[in-house]
Each structure stands twice: as structure tokens, then as C-alpha cells.
Amino acid sequence: MNVKYFNSYESMSYFAASKLIRRIREIKQPVLGLATGSTPLGLYQELVSQHNKGVVSFENVITFNLDEYVGLGDSHAKSYKTYMRQHLIDKVDFNPKSFHIPNGQAIDLEKECNRYESLLLEKGPIDVQVLGLGHNGHIGFNEPGTPFKTKTHVVELDITTREANSRYFSSVSEVPKRSITMGIKSILRSDEILLLVSGEGKASALDKLLSHEISKEFPASALHRHDAVTVLVDQSSL
Numbered sequence: 546m547n548v549k550y551f552n553s554y555e556s557m558s559y560f561a562a563s564k565l566i567r568r569i570r571e572i573k574q575p576v577l578g579l580a581t582g583s584t585p586l587g588l589y590q591e592l593v594s595q596h597n598k599g600v601v602s603f604e605n606v607i608t609f610n611l612d613e614y615v616g617l618g619d620s621h622a623k624s625y626k627t628y629m630r631q632h633l634i635d636k637v638d639f640n641p642k643s644f645h646i647p648n649g650q651a652i653d654l655e656k657e658c659n660r661y662e663s664l665l666l667e668k669g670p671i672d673v674q675v676l677g678l679g680h681n682g683h684i685g686f687n688e689p690g691t692p693f694k695t696k697t698h699v700v701e702l703d704i705t706t707r708e709a710n711s712r713y714f715s716s717v718s719e720v721p722k723r724s725i726t727m728g729i730k731s732i733l734r735s736d737e738i739l740l741l742v743s744g745e746g747k748a749s750a751l752d753k754l755l756s757h758e759i760s761k762e763f764p765a766s767a768l769h770r771h772d773a774v775t776v777l778v779d780q781s782s783l
């Protein structure tokens with residue numbers, strides 16, 4: 546695990562964007578794994594800005610998002626699908642058919658998880674997977690206790706996760722109780738992983754990760770089982 550420290554959120558985001566752009570230009574049909582939350586917003590802003598300058602095209606890029614809330618989808622302002630459209634997909638020359646995200650409104654959630662996992666296997670492996678870090682060490686929505694062998698599955702969200710994410714909703718009771726997330730196994734299949742760490746209160750999660758203790762009680766520790774992980778730390782925010 547390679548760890549890089551940055552003095553500002555902007556420099557971390559710029560570095561991450563440059564890395565993705567390099568890969569997009571190297572590979573004929575790049576497959577990116579994307580995250581939501583506050584952390585990657587600067588990265589997406591930088592990708593859009595570089596696209597507007599003509600530095601990068603997303604025409605041939607395929608993307609897979611990590612997760613989606615159960616019950617939310619196209620028409621909901623707080624769905625991760627809407628987030629991705631607002632911050633990246635609708636702002637660049639992206640082929641909408643190449644953007645994949647679990648369908649949180651599927652009637653049969655188990656079937657939806659299997660469909661998403663099969664699609665990942667068919668179109669993958671993911672060339673670069675972007676991750677954020679939850680305060681409790683979650684990656685995607687893989688909460689503490691998730692076995693490392695899990696594939697795309699339905700999760701009961703921790704109350705601490707719902708509270709942390711309630712800032713996007715009018716109250717914590719509006720935050721869905723479940724989500725669909727790529728599993729830890731699905732994430733570890735990626736060729737390369739970029740874990741972005743930014744935000745108040747993330748210092749203890751980062752310390753835990755860097756202690757190298759591997760435990761399913763701290764999902765991000767599974768990343769020690771992958772040999773191409775870079776952790777980008779925005780020191781100014783911790």
C-alpha cells in the first residue's frame with residue numbers, strides 16, 4: 546500500500562484526476578469504478594475541467610458505481626445516480642449506456658445484485674477503482690463485519706453511516722436504511738485502487754488502516770490484500 550500526503554484537497558483531487566486521465570488515455574476502453582460522497586467531488590470537478598479544456602474524452606470510458614440506496618433512483622434528488630449525473634456524467638462527452646450503477650428501485654433486489662455482479666465480470670476487470678473511506682472504515686457501503694468474500698449485495702446501513710450521510714437529506718429518518726453495494730471481493734478484483742481520504746474525523750480511520758491490522762470489523766483493511774492500492778490523503782482536512 547502506497548500512501549501519498551497532500552497539503553490541500555485541491556492538490557489531492559488534481560493528483561487523482563491526473564492518474565485517471567493517464568489511464569483513460571492509455572487504455573482503449575477503460576473501465577473505471579466510481580465512488581460518491583463528498584470526497585471525490587473535487588476529482589470529478591477536475592475531470593470536467595480537463596474535459597472542457599480538451600485534455601480528455603470520456604467517449605470510450607465505461608463506469609461502474611460502487612453503490613446505490615435501496616428505494617432511490619432516477620427521479621430522486623439524493624440518489625447516487627442523480628449525484629453522478631450532476632457531477633460528472635451529464636457534464637462530459639460520456640455515452641450514458643456506459644454508465645452503470647445498481648438499480649435501487651429494482652423489485653427483486655437479489656436479482657439486481659446478481660445482474661450487477663455479472664455485468665462487472667463481463668465488462669471488467671475495473672482498471673482503476675476510486676474509493677472513499679467511511680468513518681467506520683467502510684468502503685462502498687460494506688459495513689464493519691462484512692466478510693471479505695462478498696460480491697454485490699444488499700446492506701443494512703449502520704446508524705452511524707446514516708447519520709453521517711444525513712447531511713444530504715433533511716433528516717436522518719429520510720436516509721434509506723438499506724443499499725446495494727459492490728462487495729469487497731468485487732472491489733478487490735480491480736487492477737488498481739485509489740483510496741481518497743479527506744474530511745473531518747477521518748484521522749482515526751486512517752490510523753487504523755495504516756496499522757496494517759486486517760479484520761472484517763474494519764472493511765478497508767481488506768485493501769492490504771491487494772497489491773496496487775494508493776492511498777491519497779488530504780492532510781489539511783483531517
Ligand SMILES: N[C@@H]1[C@@H](O)[C@H](O)[C@@H](COP(=O)(O)O)O[C@@H]1O
Pocket residue numbers: 580581582583584585611612676677678679680684685686706710743744
Ligand atoms: N457509500 C459512501 C462511500 O462510497 C463513501 O466513500 C463514504 C465516505 O463519504 P464521504 O466522502 O462523504 O466522507 O461514505 C458513503 O457512505
